[in-house]
Amino acid sequence: MFVLAVIYENCTGCHLCELACSFKHHGVFDLSLSRITILTKPEVQTSVQVYCLQCQDAACERVCPVDAISRDKNGAYIINYDRCIGCRECAYACPFGAISFEVEARPIKCDLCEGEPECAAVCPHDAIVYMEEKKAARELKKAKAAGVAYGLYGGKETSEHPRKKAEEAVEYLLELVEKSGELDI
Amino acid sequence: MSTSSGPNAGSVLIIDLTRGKVVKREVSSETVKRYLGGRGFNSKALFDMVPGRIDPLSPENVLALGNGTFAGTVLPMTSRLHISTLSPLSGILGDGNAGGEFSAMLKFAGYEQIIVTGRAEKPKYVFIEDDEVEIRDAEELWGLTTGETVDWLRDEHGDEVSVAGIGPAGENLVRFATTMVDKYHSGARGSGAVWGSKNLKAIAVIGTKGVEPADPERFYEMAKEDIDYFNRNEFVKRIYSVIGTHYGLIQWYPSWKYFQAPLSAEELPVGLRPQDLAEYEVGRTQCFSCPLACKDVYYLPSTGEYGTSSEFESIYALGSNNCIIDTEAILRMEHMADEYGMDVMTLGDTIALARLLHEKGILSGEELEGLSLEWGDAEGQIQLIEMTAYRKGFGDKLAEGYRNFAKLYGDEALAYCYDVKGVNRGWYEVDFINGIFTLSHATSTRGADHLRGRSWAYWENDKLMDIEAVKRMLEAGLPDYRKDPVGALIYGERACTLADSLGRCKGSINSWLQAVPLVWKYPVFKGTAMLLTAFTGIEFTEKDVIDATDRIYLTEMAFNVKQGIKKKHYDVKFPPEFAATERAKAQVRRHWELVDEYLERRGCDVETAYPRRETLEELGIGYVADQIEEKEFPEWDGPVREVA
Numbered sequence: 001m002f003v004l005a006v007i008y009e010n011c012t013g014c015h016l017c018e019l020a021c022s023f024k025h026h027g028v029f030d031l032s033l034s035r036i037t038i039l040t041k042p043e044v045q046t047s048v049q050v051y052c053l054q055c056q057d058a059a060c061e062r063v064c065p066v067d068a069i070s071r072d073k074n075g076a077y078i079i080n081y082d083r084c085i086g087c088r089e090c091a092y093a094c095p096f097g098a099i100s101f102e103v104e105a106r107p108i109k110c111d112l113c114e115g116e117p118e119c120a121a122v123c124p125h126d127a128i129v130y131m132e133e134k135k136a137a138r139e140l141k142k143a144k145a146a147g148v149a150y151g152l153y154g155g156k157e158t159s160e161h162p163r164k165k166a167e168e169a170v171e172y173l174l175e176l177v178e179k180s181g182e183l184d185i
Numbered sequence: 186m187s188t189s190s191g192p193n194a195g196s197v198l199i200i201d202l203t204r205g206k207v208v209k210r211e212v213s214s215e216t217v218k219r220y221l222g223g224r225g226f227n228s229k230a231l232f233d234m235v236p237g238r239i240d241p242l243s244p245e246n247v248l249a250l251g252n253g254t255f256a257g258t259v260l261p262m263t264s265r266l267h268i269s270t271l272s273p274l275s276g277i278l279g280d281g282n283a284g285g286e287f288s289a290m291l292k293f294a295g296y297e298q299i300i301v302t303g304r305a306e307k308p309k310y311v312f313i314e315d316d317e318v319e320i321r322d323a324e325e326l327w328g329l330t331t332g333e334t335v336d337w338l339r340d341e342h343g344d345e346v347s348v349a350g351i352g353p354a355g356e357n358l359v360r361f362a363t364t365m366v367d368k369y370h371s372g373a374r375g376s377g378a379v380w381g382s383k384n385l386k387a388i389a390v391i392g393t394k395g396v397e398p399a400d401p402e403r404f405y406e407m408a409k410e411d412i413d414y415f416n417r418n419e420f421v422k423r424i425y426s427v428i429g430t431h432y433g434l435i436q437w438y439p440s441w442k443y444f445q446a447p448l449s450a451e452e453l454p455v456g457l458r459p460q461d462l463a464e465y466e467v468g469r470t471q472c473f474s475c476p477l478a479c480k481d482v483y484y485l486p487s488t489g490e491y492g493t494s495s496e497f498e499s500i501y502a503l504g505s506n507n508c509i510i511d512t513e514a515i516l517r518m519e520h521m522a523d524e525y526g527m528d529v530m531t532l533g534d535t536i537a538l539a540r541l542l543h544e545k546g547i548l549s550g551e552e553l554e555g556l557s558l559e560w561g562d563a564e565g566q567i568q569l570i571e572m573t574a575y576r577k578g579f580g581d582k583l584a585e586g587y588r589n590f591a592k593l594y595g596d597e598a599l600a601y602c603y604d605v606k607g608v609n610r611g612w613y614e615v616d617f618i619n620g621i622f623t624l625s626h627a628t629s630t631r632g633a634d635h636l637r638g639r640s641w642a643y644w645e646n647d648k649l650m651d652i653e654a655v656k657r658m659l660e661a662g663l664p665d666y667r668k669d670p671v672g673a674l675i676y677g678e679r680a681c682t683l684a685d686s687l688g689r690c691k692g693s694i695n696s697w698l699q700a701v702p703l704v705w706k707y708p709v710f711k712g713t714a715m716l717l718t719a720f721t722g723i724e725f726t727e728k729d730v731i732d733a734t735d736r737i738y739l740t741e742m743a744f745n746v747k748q749g750i751k752k753k754h755y756d757v758k759f760p761p762e763f764a765a766t767e768r769a770k771a772q773v774r775r776h777w778e779l780v781d782e783y784l785e786r787r788g789c790d791v792e793t794a795y796p797r798r799e800t801l802e803e804l805g806i807g808y809v810a811d812q813i814e815e816k817e818f819p820e821w822d823g824p825v826r827e828v829a
Binding site (some may be wrong): 006012013014015016019020021022023026028029030031032039041121122123127142162163165166167168169170172173174176177180 | 213428462474
């Protein structure tokens with residue numbers, strides 16, 4: 001089973017996933033029509049990703065009075081719009097706010113793009129990944145472990161992590177500059 | 186459901202602050218084809234609306250804020266807000282662009298451009314929520330820093346709001362105050378004082394509509410290719426996304442002690458190395474729709490504040506050029522400049538010039554009232570920055586900005602003022618990079634500047650990023666600066682004009698590859714023409730794109746003609762000690778030869794530097810020629826001052 005996972009430490013809040021999502025489903029760039037929402041506050045570098053986690057025991061599915069929500073072969077909860085009466089009960093029940101609605105329309109939610117999520121395809125920093133569940137779990141562990149090791153979760157204290165990464169970047173840069181001296185155009 | 190507005194459905198908002206009126210005007214397809222958007226729209230509006238030789242701080246001046254053509258779309262890095270006005274710093278065109286989310290929000294609200302005219306009697310701000318536009322009282326906001334202003338507006342209108350506005354420096358008419366977007370994104374030095382002069386504190390916008398390309402599938406396919414390109418690029422991944430423009434500290438020779446010595450990577454002192462700055466980094470961020478994350482978010486332990494975007498320019502201007510190497514102090518100064526809303530380059534360079542004039546005895550100790558102008562005095566500089574923002578004591582003079590500041594001390598001081606058309610960017614030998622560098626400062630339509638053409642011209646940065654792409658560009662007809670510096674520069678200027686008009690970031694590293702969409706695949710402007718066609722539904726050829734950029738550039742030159750710019754203002758400045766040498770004299774001769782060739786190839790009169798009528802008519806803008814032939818314009822000597 002593949003899962004869509006968000007490694008929030010990697011998200012920089014660029015909103016490309018939202019634009020791609022709304023385009024894929026509606027052919028338009030419109031944040032309110034995206035099934036993933038990135039709430040950003042750049043000054044403290046926090047982005048909160050609101051998206052469907054495809055819960056095992058999903059509140060949206062349980063509360064739907066007309067049984068319009070069911071799980072497909074990719075593990076995505078899909079709304080059957082032939083049945084949906086537009087009551088928005090699923091949106092109110094979702095503990096994560098992952099279902100959007102407008103009163104004149106039916107609710108919308110992540111359908112994993114039939115197994116090829118567009119958000120993961122455009123994410124520049126591997127913050128949204130779509131991978132085999134065991135691999136995803138391992139990626140998450142690695143991200144968290146790195147965070148702890150480098151003191152990412154220390155709050156205001158600056159950590160060793162950026163310095164180490166900057167040193168690597170400078171090293172690589174010097175290497176390239178040296179090489180480019182010989183590059184003939 | 187969203188009402189998806191087509192690319193040409195956005196309108197122009199004209200806000201008359203004197204009468205408190207708002208008018209909306211549609212944008213025609215013809216205008217999009219001829220001026221693209223962003224900088225193109227703004228430059229045309231300024232040429233049409235601003236008379237020659239007025240005080241930039243008078244109500245007659247116009248403030249234009251333009252989205253790029255592709256704002257709000259998934260095409261990466263295209264959400265820059267272009268800000269243009271007659272600059273109170275230079276007295277010529279003053280424009281620039283800022284990132285953040287404002288431009289995308291404005292597009293989502295259904296607008297391509299905002300034009301502000303007149304002057305309100307009392308402080309105002311403008312609130313836009315889709316079709317609703319209101320001019321509101323801002324007396325409570327007046328005096329707040331940019332950060333406090335954004336917080337106040339978010340409390341009032343919700344977290345979604347995006348804000349462009351000014352801090353105390355703009356209110357106090359500091360001549361290099363900037364427009365600040367969403368707290369940390371600064372654009373267009375000088376424009377901040379124009380907001381202040383109009384009693385306009387901020388514009389807050391919420392947009393909830395969508396943007397729909399004319400040919401959605403085709404546009405999306407190409408845009409996604411462009412995203413993939415950056416997502417795959419090793420250099421982006423391992424360098425720009427990690428240290429952003431701090432990379433320039435290693436490669437771009439930051440100046441030391443008022444342009445006396447450029448620092449090589451080996452000479453870079455501890456405190457100014459990328460890894461020293463990273464000590465303060467707590468995260469990375471970027472503007473709307475950008476995959477690069479070139480901006481650091483830093484934390485200042487001594488004050489408990491967060492800031493972002495400590496760019497290369499702020500580090501050299503506030504730091505090394507003033508011999509300051511205390512990392513946290515530099516970051517603190519950068520943050521202060523953001524909070525007060527001032528341009529870091531003019532701020533840092535003006536203070537460095539003051540130090541030099543003091544050292545030479547041109548600026549006496551008396552007026553300093555005990556302030557120190559010793560090289561490397563970080564604490565003193567922090568004090569000077571605050572005094573400048575509030576025009577207190579000696580800060581009142583610094584607030585005049587670079588050349589205007591030097592003028593206060595007469596010709597002896599002006600000899601050390603390395604400006605072009607009133608704007609500072611250091612001095613360089615003409616021989617450096619085959620003449621392009623100094624030539625580009627001379628020909629920039631907003632005064633000496635590193636983002637108007639030169640960085641592109643010699644693909645210094647592109648070559649590290651993707652050498653194969655550079656080869657393809659050269660094969661496609663991009664002139665090689667080693668053989669044809671003037672041709673290369675004109676192409677560089679076109680690329681920059683294009684990027685500014687599309688809303689595309691000229692990139693954290695000033696490169697062709699970042700500034701011109703798809704240039705890595707379809708050089709040089711073919712990819713852009715394809716994207717424009719798919720997005721707007723208007724047929725664009727590569728020639729249409731080139732013509733549009735030339736139309737914009739020559740309109741800007743003509744705007745400056747109306748401000749009194751003559752051929753002599755295309756000069757190159759050297760320190761007096763160097764200027765007296767034979768080597769310098771030979772370089773000056775070469776510079777003027779290059780200027781002549783440039784003017785000829787741009788279709789301008791080589792004697793007057795005015796755009797020629799035939800050239801303008803060929804571009805379909807004969808009316809521009811009518812206006813500049815109309816009368817004699819008195820010679821430029823900095824901004825006109827009529828308002829007390």
